[in-house]
Amino acid sequence: MIDSILLVDDENLFHMVFEDACSLLDISLSLKAINSADEAEIYFKEIVEKNKRKPDVIFVDLNIIGSSFDGIELIRKINYDYGDGVVIGIISSSSDDTEISRALKAGAQFWMVKSDEIEPRLEDFKKDFEGYVTRINTFKIYK
């Protein structure tokens, strides 16, 4: 089971869906949900400054309303500024090839399509998680 997940998404209702789905599927023990990319950046700065434990996985929404930059830019910042060992990917209702390619370049390890039936994708992700931690798995799209 994954210890901690960070979800960055502007939609509060989706926070609840995601949390309940993760709990029911025994995917994670704890989940922190953040509403904007800016808040997530501040959170990561604190983690680095105070030497706290990083989340094991970060799910980032592509278009986070109310943020000064998008999810892909946040992935780039987390990967290159706050660094290693974090499994990070996009969770979005979009599956645009250009955006997927951008996410891959920014260092995303997966792309999960957000829809009503998120549970099967989360289950697949749970199976693949260790592969992402050890960097064996290549970029994958969960549709």
Added chain:
Amino acid sequence: MLKIKGNLRGELLTLYKEKGIALEGSILKLIDCGSDEELSNYIKEVSEKDREIRKKRLEITKQIQAQNIELKELADKNEEHKKQLEIALKEAEDAKKKIELAKKEVEQDLNILQQKTQNQLVESIVKVSLSIIVGIAITVTIMFFVKEDNQIVESAWSNMFGILLTNSFSIIGTIMGVKYASGGKGMVPVQTCKYKP
């Protein structure tokens, strides 16, 4: 894993039995019951309860989420319809302006045509009148030289000359008057001779 022993164990079980208050969430997944059957049953029961609550909440939140998506789609459609209506309204206004412009052009053309027709009519009347007067004058002049009975011819020629002069001045006066009245744009009303030969 967590091990619950002693007073805490007893208090948890009593709280649940008496008031129905129980542990919930991820903490339940971390409790190691060991061989404690009563605690194991407690954890199993409250975990099941927690799962049921989460399932219900997940269903409801999903329904609300779906409704929100539908509402957003409807709002987007409404916005699109509004934009289309605004475009159609603008097109209708443009078409109305074009029609009004075309109407003005047609009216102007009609006015010019009417003026032209009137001018041509006046011109024809003047030409015919002058031809008749000149023709009669020539005939009477010939008769004056050919015939000996000059008294009738003289009076006829004199009358003719008088009519010719009067009508000529009348026509010139009318034309000048109309030109002055229409600001030099041409004659508008149809004019005829006051006197007929």
